[in-house]
Amino acid sequence: MFRERYGIFMSMDxxxxxxxxxxxxxxxxxxxxxxYTMVYGILLLINFAHGDIFMMASYFMIFAVVDxxxxxxxxxxxxxxxxxxxxxxxxxxxYKPLRSAPRMSIMISAIxxxxxxxxxxxxxxxxxxxxxPDIPWLTAVINVGNISFQIVTVIAPVLIIxxxxxxxxxxxxxxxxxxxxxxxxxxxxxxxxxxxxxxxIAATFAIGSGLAAVGSVLWGAKYSxxxxxxxxxxxxxxxxxxxxxxxxxxxxxxxxGIVLGLGETLLVAFFPGLTxxxxxxxxxxxxxxxxxxxxxxxxxxxxxxx
Amino acid sequence: MKRKVMAVLLVAAxxxxxxxxxxxxxxxxxxxxxxxxxxxxVFEPLTGENGGGGSQEVDGIKYANQVxxxxxxxKVELVVVDNKSDKGEATTAATRLVEQEGVxxxxxxxGSGVSIAAGDIFKNAKVPAMxxxxxxxxxxxxxxxxxxxxxxxxxxxxxxANYCTxxxxxxxAIVYQNGDDxxxxxxxxxxxxxxxxxxxxxxxxxxxxxxxxxxxxxxNIKAADAEVIFAPSSITVAGAFIKQARAxxxxxxxxxxxxxxxxxxxxxxxxxxxxxxxxxFYDENDASASDExxxxxxxxxxxxGGDDAIIPAVSALGYDAYCVVIDAIERAGSTDGDAIRQAxxxxxxxxxxxxxxxxxxxxxxxxxxxIVKTVEGGEFKYLDTVTVTE
Numbered sequence: 001m002f003r004e005r006y007g008i009f010m011s012m013d014x015x016x017x018x019x020x021x022x023x024x025x026x027x028x029x030x031x032x033x034x035x036y037t038m039v040y041g042i043l044l045l046i047n048f049a050h051g052d053i054f055m056m057a058s059y060f061m062i063f064a065v066v067d068x069x070x071x072x073x074x075x076x077x078x079x080x081x082x083x084x085x086x087x088x089x090x091x092x093x094x095y096k097p098l099r100s101a102p103r104m105s106i107m108i109s110a111i112x113x114x115x116x117x118x119x120x121x122x123x124x125x126x127x128x129x130x131x132x133p134d135i136p137w138l139t140a141v142i143n144v145g146n147i148s149f150q151i152v153t154v155i156a157p158v159l160i161i162x163x164x165x166x167x168x169x170x171x172x173x174x175x176x177x178x179x180x181x182x183x184x185x186x187x188x189x190x191x192x193x194x195x196x197x198x199x200x201i202a203a204t205f206a207i208g209s210g211l212a213a214v215g216s217v218l219w220g221a222k223y224s225x226x227x228x229x230x231x232x233x234x235x236x237x238x239x240x241x242x243x244x245x246x247x248x249x250x251x252x253x254x255x256x257g258i259v260l261g262l263g264e265t266l267l268v269a270f271f272p273g274l275t276x277x278x279x280x281x282x283x284x285x286x287x288x289x290x291x292x293x294x295x296x297x298x299x300x301x302x303x304x305x306x
Numbered sequence: 307m308k309r310k311v312m313a314v315l316l317v318a319a320x321x322x323x324x325x326x327x328x329x330x331x332x333x334x335x336x337x338x339x340x341x342x343x344x345x346x347x348v349f350e351p352l353t354g355e356n357g358g359g360g361s362q363e364v365d366g367i368k369y370a371n372q373v374x375x376x377x378x379x380x381k382v383e384l385v386v387v388d389n390k391s392d393k394g395e396a397t398t399a400a401t402r403l404v405e406q407e408g409v410x411x412x413x414x415x416x417g418s419g420v421s422i423a424a425g426d427i428f429k430n431a432k433v434p435a436m437x438x439x440x441x442x443x444x445x446x447x448x449x450x451x452x453x454x455x456x457x458x459x460x461x462x463x464x465x466x467a468n469y470c471t472x473x474x475x476x477x478x479a480i481v482y483q484n485g486d487d488x489x490x491x492x493x494x495x496x497x498x499x500x501x502x503x504x505x506x507x508x509x510x511x512x513x514x515x516x517x518x519x520x521x522x523x524x525x526n527i528k529a530a531d532a533e534v535i536f537a538p539s540s541i542t543v544a545g546a547f548i549k550q551a552r553a554x555x556x557x558x559x560x561x562x563x564x565x566x567x568x569x570x571x572x573x574x575x576x577x578x579x580x581x582x583x584x585x586x587f588y589d590e591n592d593a594s595a596s597d598e599x600x601x602x603x604x605x606x607x608x609x610x611g612g613d614d615a616i617i618p619a620v621s622a623l624g625y626d627a628y629c630v631v632i633d634a635i636e637r638a639g640s641t642d643g644d645a646i647r648q649a650x651x652x653x654x655x656x657x658x659x660x661x662x663x664x665x666x667x668x669x670x671x672x673x674x675x676x677i678v679k680t681v682e683g684g685e686f687k688y689l690d691t692v693t694v695t696e
Contacts, residue, residue: 010529014528014529017525017554018525021521021525122353126357127353128358128361128362128541129541129570130570131545131574131576134576139553141553148553149553149554150553224545224549227357227542229516233517234518265522269526272510275510275513275526276484278512278514278517279514279517
């Protein structure tokens with residue numbers, strides 16, 4: 001099984017290529033993981049439909065650019081708006097009515113919403129994959145020596161840092177952010193203190209969905225294939241990333257995403273015989289993490305409210 | 307109050323569905339034996355990994371049903387079930403066809419894995435099944451009730467390995483999808499033939515279900531300096547795979563099997579798809595084709611709604627699968643499973659769109675011709691017709 005023909009003695013440029021692949025896929029995981037972690041932090045809900053919102057964002061882009069001929073620079077903000085609206089609608093329809101229901105009900109509702117979106121997309125757009133519109137300033141290939149990469153490969157990690165800083169500022173230094181922190185600390189007390197919980201939750205879904213839309217643009221530029229089940233695997237992986245970094249913690253989600261992306265890529269790089277175990281890696285990491293440090297890398301130890 | 311209304315509605319819905327369920331199973335039993343329709347099951351993936359290809363196969367079957375709507379003086383009713391590209395769902399769907407719907411024969415499925423999974427159900431129920439494009443040998447092996455209208459993967463693997471050897475390539479990489487019987491089977495048959503012809507496999511990559519990042523596998527292939535990459539996979543994987551390979555600066559020949567003859571791949575990969583080579587079952591522009599084929603091409607294009615896209619080979623195979631089943635039922639003169647099975651086994655030189663069909667003792671159509679195509683100028687272009695006789 002271990003065919004390490006060139007595993008250990010890998011040339012420098014091939015190693016750098018692997019490293020670059022890892023960081024860029026990790027940054028994409030991070031973008032989507034933030035959406036999971038924020039919703040969890042506030043609602044203690046794992047929004048299983050998050051990966052499918054990401055998928056819908058990709059279809060929005062195809063419709064805007066390919067079917068309606070909207071220029072890319074107008075489509076970008078447009079699809080972010082549409083995705084945010086979709087995320088908020090989903091919250092209104094599937095989660096808000098269950099606000100006071102047991103946590104299990106709202107979880108089941110999330111799974112239902114996920115299936116609904118996947119099947120709706122299959123019904124409306126068929127299962128045949130569609131090509132993501134070409135965005136030259138993201139997809140152009142750059143060659144440095146023997147290393148080739150698309151511009152998006154370098155944009156993704158930079159963007160994730162900018163977004164992380166922005167979110168931290170929002171959470172720590174604005175009124176909305178303060179409300180978010182309060183709600184995540186204690187739901188009931190926050191409500192008693194006059195915080196409009198529904199608004200805070202809506203804002204959280206808006207941010208998460210917006211980031212999913214941004215993620216879908218980078219993802220589309222990099223992987224170019226759009227189909228109804230495209231959100232399933234990123235959804236699962238990013239959930240793992242969020243738990244790994246400490247669910248509820250935004251920098252944790254970013255760290256988790258990057259570690260996961262790098263780990264997966266380097267596993268394949270150093271042990272080519274193990275390519276079949278790539279996904280297993282993510283879930284083994286999850287299990288080990290839950291055993292050793294259930295709160296995740298950056299997660300805080302919390303006293304349970306039960 | 308609101309809750310009570312909801313509860314009443316839910317109870318009503320449940321009661322209604324129970325009643326509906328009873329009615330359906332009763333009707334199903336009557337339909338197969340003495341009703342005025344003959345039910346044929348269509349067992350295909352409409353959703354999931356192979357949803358795209360499966361729907362195209364169903365298009366061919368539905369069109370065939372429109373052209374030949376009757377057999378034994380009765381109307382043919384197609385019962386389409388979705389096996390969701392999933393082996394677990396496949397057995398449920400197959401069981402539903404034979405037990406609840408009472409179909410007399412089954413057509414499908416796109417994707418060998420689901421066909422293998424459902425094989426025993428059809429066999430035990432003595433319902434003959436006709437695969438259209440499932441190419442893995444195990445589909446019909448040891449199953450007297452499973453037939454198919456297409457060639458097999460050992461043959462297809464040899465065709466592509468021979469093609470690569472003839473082009474002077476000696477170093478190949480293979481990439482296949484984990485848990486996909488079609489993909490792993492075909493890749494291994496290619497490997498065997500390629501090594502037999504004196505070539506070496508320098509890298510092997512495994513793709514995970516629903517994964518879309520192939521950069522790490524491709525970087526390994528780049529490091530191993532493969533001249534050709536053989537990557538039989540679903541159309542969901544294909545486009546993105548080709549595009550990522552080219553973005554990594556890999557200039558090797560990329561080739562695969564029949565699944566890749568699909569417009570969606572060019573749509574997704576764009577210019578990167580240029581030069582890709584694949585083997586397939588059928589060429590719509592074949593001048594030596596039968597009259598049936600010449601009638602099929604314009605007719606089916608019109609059925610699809612005047613799209614000028616090429617006709618997917620799986621649609622043509624779906625059409626043939628339906629026609630050969632109808633022909634067998636007509637010759638059997640009854641809807642008895644064993645009679646139809648015998649008639650199918652006796653089929654000799656049935657003129658189909660994809661060539662003459664005669665089944666061997668395994669139930670496989672004896673086809674030894676494959677078409678090799680390439681992508682040029684954003685279209686699939688005919689490259690070669692390969693005959694392998696062994």
